[in-house]
Amino acid sequence: MRKAMAEAEVGDDGFGDDPTVRRLEERVAETLGKEAAVFVPSGTMGNQVAIRVLTSPGDEVVVEAESHTVLYELAGPAVISGVQLRPVPGEGGVLAPDAVEAAFRPADAHAPPTSLLVVENTHTVAGGRIVPLERFRALVGVARRRGARVHLDGARLWNAEAATGVPAREWAALADTAMVSMSKGLGAPVGSLLAGSRETIAAARRVRKMLGGGMRQAGVLAAAALVGLERNRPRLGEDHARARRLAAGLADVAGCRADPGAVETNIVLARTATGAAPGVVQGLAARGVLAVPMGPETVRFVTHVDVGDVDVERAIAEARDTARR
Numbered sequence: 099m100r101k102a103m104a105e106a107e108v109g110d111d112g113f114g115d116d117p118t119v120r121r122l123e124e125r126v127a128e129t130l131g132k133e134a135a136v137f138v139p140s141g142t143m144g145n146q147v148a149i150r151v152l153t154s155p156g157d158e159v160v161v162e163a164e165s166h167t168v169l170y171e172l173a174g175p176a177v178i179s180g181v182q183l184r185p186v187p188g189e190g191g192v193l194a195p196d197a198v199e200a201a202f203r204p205a206d207a208h209a210p211p212t213s214l215l216v217v218e219n220t221h222t223v224a225g226g227r228i229v230p231l232e233r234f235r236a237l238v239g240v241a242r243r244r245g246a247r248v249h250l251d252g253a254r255l256w257n258a259e260a261a262t263g264v265p266a267r268e269w270a271a272l273a274d275t276a277m278v279s280m281s282k283g284l285g286a287p288v289g290s291l292l293a294g295s296r297e298t299i300a301a302a303r304r305v306r307k308m309l310g311g312g313m314r315q316a317g318v319l320a321a322a323a324l325v326g327l328e329r330n331r332p333r334l335g336e337d338h339a340r341a342r343r344l345a346a347g348l349a350d351v352a353g354c355r356a357d358p359g360a361v362e363t364n365i366v367l368a369r370t371a372t373g374a375a376p377g378v379v380q381g382l383a384a385r386g387v388l389a390v391p392m393g394p395e396t397v398r399f400v401t402h403v404d405v406g407d408v409d410v411e412r413a414i415a416e417a418r419d420t421a422r423r
């Protein structure tokens with residue numbers, strides 16, 4: 099990947115003439131079955147650009163209550179797009195069509211128009227849970243009946259594809275816009291893409307520029323993303339198998355609850371005693387095992403291209419050792 103970055107043919111993407119960025123945008127658009135795609139520096143920017151182009155100020159956006167857009171995007175939709183979020187709790191991150199239907203506002207003078215549904219797949223906080231294609235279709239059906247648009251936060255859509263065998267384009271086809279990240283399971287250092295119709299992506303380019311996301315010789319980054327797409331996308335199943343092995347190993351650690359049956363992709367959520375998670379994460383970090391606390395009792399582990407079988411066994415052994423102390 100570093101070699102591909104060093105050797106990348108570049109131009110000025112500000113003028114739309116970086117050949118490697120263009121190749122990446124075309125490849126991703128084609129992979130997702132969309133007319134066009136735009137390279138953005140981060141998944142957060144991809145989501146924010148999508149919300150901005152698919153809504154008008156004063157609108158309301160229905161979104162799962164623990165989704166990245168609600169929890170970790172710093173009220174961006176309110177600041178950047180002037181819209182209000184309507185968070186709806188899902189079951190394990192997966193929205194129910196009835197609940198979404200109920201969240202849509204009546205079309206009258208007392209309520210903001212609900213103009214957008216955002217669906218996250220896979221769902222991060224729920225532990226990499228997949229929104230199955232049929233469920234997504236039903237959710238999109240509700241939005242369409244109510245005249246709303248749909249944005250797919252597919253930061254980890256590649257993982258949903260690898261786990262189910264359903265091509266990413268099947269999900270993307272149902273949505274107006276789909277954001278996919280190259281900097282997560284695909285292992286690139288930077289970058290996400292937003293895909294949609296030619297018209298929508300032309301509007302997205304203007305918003306990207308407004309947000310300061312226009313880049314210059316970005317081909318060095320696009321080259322890494324292309325390697326991720328070509329070389330690392332086909333191997334995501336290995337990460338999923340290692341995540342299941344990690345969960346099985348952690349399930350045997352005293353004071354730790356982990357369920358390999360709940361692992362659908364590359365994220366493992368291990369429960370500790372309430373309040374213990376930050377200390378556990380610190381203890382593991384001191385032993386070279388990096389995880390993230392998610393609340394007072396949950397530790398999140400993620401497998402990826404740089405984590406091999408030996409690393410998984412080591413993480414389990416270190417967790418066991420930490421628990422004994």
Ligand SMILES: Cc1ncc(COP(=O)(O)O)c(C=O)c1O
Nearest residue numbers: 140141142143166218222251253
């Ligand atoms: C589901 C989801 N969407 C969006 C993002 C944002 O991506 P980035 O960190 O590239 O801004 C993340 C990051 O973890 C995510 O998990």
